[in-house]
Amino acid sequence: MENKLKGIEEVLLMGPGPSLTYPEVYEALAMPTLGHLDPYFIEIMDGIKGMLQEIFQTKNELTIPVSGTGSAGMETVLVNLIEPGDSVLVVINGVFGKRQLDIAQRLGADADALEFQWGTPVIPAEVEAKLRKKKYKIVAMVHAETSTGVRNPAEEVGRLVKEHGAFYILDTVTSLGGIEIAVDKWGVDAIYSGTQKCLSCPPGLSPVSFSPEAVDFIMNRKTKVPNWYLDMSMVANYWAGKKRAYHHTAPINMLYGLYAALHVVLEEGLEKVYRRHGEMHKKLAAGLEDLGIKMVVEPEFRLPMLNSVWIPEGVDDAEGRSRLRYDHLIEIGGGLGDFAGKVWRIGLMGNTAREEYVDRLLKALADIIK
């Protein structure tokens, strides 16, 4: 019987995630599986919670990884905080804001969208105007819009949301571990992320964190959460309860991987990690300019870890990426949604944000556009 695993090549992952997994994470994934109620495994869970609190800059007790990929984190946050008829404002400037809106609508929310042009950031004054006109229970936004490479003003919007007494939901799938996130300082009530971006752990888990006010709401909902798997009132008992009651079997080895990834990031130090992302971004941007490749986002709103560029003229989208993949063993991402066929997305995430990889990519790009 054929075994396809034997043919897996080492591809330099410079797309929108997954990024290049840390060696320590590979090692962790292959460590002996323990039971999900094993006392030593529970110590590992506690270690993960503590490290997530550090990287999210929060004291929130309910700071845990959800057993699913980043989108499961989005689902978790929305399904736990929304009850049918709740008024929700979703601030949108890309695919992932639209996804928040879609989920809110599926959950029966009275959801309004405030849309901004793709490739440009959210404008706080317009959010404020919207908040003055209508009382919202929840405001949701994406910090790092993975579909465009824009960094949204999460702190400013947070201040406004708090002034208007709403819950503030923030998507940090792409930003966590690459730029600063300060949950408590920014007044975030519910946040979610992914492991396969700047944490450089394979996809499979979604770190989330809920403020005490959000937890209080969840524990006193009028209706049961219409999602058993992601119901935080029960999941919390397993991750943070005194009795550590069984809910669902946790993804043990993936959690080893996340533990290792967080450990690597915190050993390097958050300040240093953020600086590395910024410096590699500058190096990449300069190199792209030399090649005549134009970035989509204005310099002051760019994310260091997700660089959108207009597909160079004369280069076919699929063919160009295919040549990178097969001639150079490099993956970059295509465009999503409105940007499909127009934009390429270059990731500098976690373990991928290194000088040698930036150089290798720039050389490969020079080859395929010549």
Place this chain on the structure above:
Amino acid sequence: MENKLKGIEEVLLMGPGPSLTYPEVYEALAMPTLGHLDPYFIEIMDGIKGMLQEIFQTKNELTIPVSGTGSAGMETVLVNLIEPGDSVLVVINGVFGKRQLDIAQRLGADADALEFQWGTPVIPAEVEAKLRKKKYKIVAMVHAETSTGVRNPAEEVGRLVKEHGAFYILDTVTSLGGIEIAVDKWGVDAIYSGTQKCLSCPPGLSPVSFSPEAVDFIMNRKTKVPNWYLDMSMVANYWAGKKRAYHHTAPINMLYGLYAALHVVLEEGLEKVYRRHGEMHKKLAAGLEDLGIKMVVEPEFRLPMLNSVWIPEGVDDAEGRSRLRYDHLIEIGGGLGDFAGKVWRIGLMGNTAREEYVDRLLKALADIIK
């Protein structure tokens, strides 16, 4: 900074899952991460689908692993097939049947329960009587009740459900890869399982399969699935569509692990694997009898891979299991729900169903009850 991963010991996992991971699976988990849209990764996905079809004995095109643990599979099947107000019959004789009911109720189903005593199997004649009295859209049952160790008559119940024109949902989290499952022959419309039981891959994925009739229903629902992450009408595009459109980032390395596990199982051969589970079960049952430890379930209804025993008199539940864990490096499971504090659960799942492990456990049990 402390690194807790360094302290992980090799524990013999003989509880209700996770089981002892196959060496080939550990190796697979640590292989280079590819992108979730990488052409070679898509070949690996196709390999997984084909192997799952074989082990589920089905031609169903929509036969894929869901990006979450077994309970996410339960959620997936129910949330995709239930619309508010739908009549659902849940046949219950343990914790996991109760969980199906809980989810159906959260989704707004008109849900009836048909309950049987824990430790005894579902009686098809009573299911038939219920089906004669009321028209149900869906009948859901657990094949291998992990909380009790009972094997339910899945084929007989399937015949009845089909006669009455309902969708048949079957939970095979614990049975897949340990005893025969024949999706097409039994008339199952939606089935789900887990990876951490008889497939001996760490938890994190849930294989599911939907009949063409079930897929047809999902594609033509009156309401959107109230769960974006698990909406099969979109997930199917990524796993089985012609364009393989991005939905959410798949858990790449976990999928390598599942590929490896399925490969190991099919290389050994299903018949042989089932026989091994049966033989090890007999050996264990005989050894337990010698020790005076009594099994909960009557011989003809026992699952080979999940053996419930009454906690031996004079032995404290927690202390007994703790001695197994620390003195003998063996994990077994405690009781769930009504069986908490009364029952222990001994797993013989996949890689754990081996003579040397049965011997090691029996010796350890002899030590702690003496």
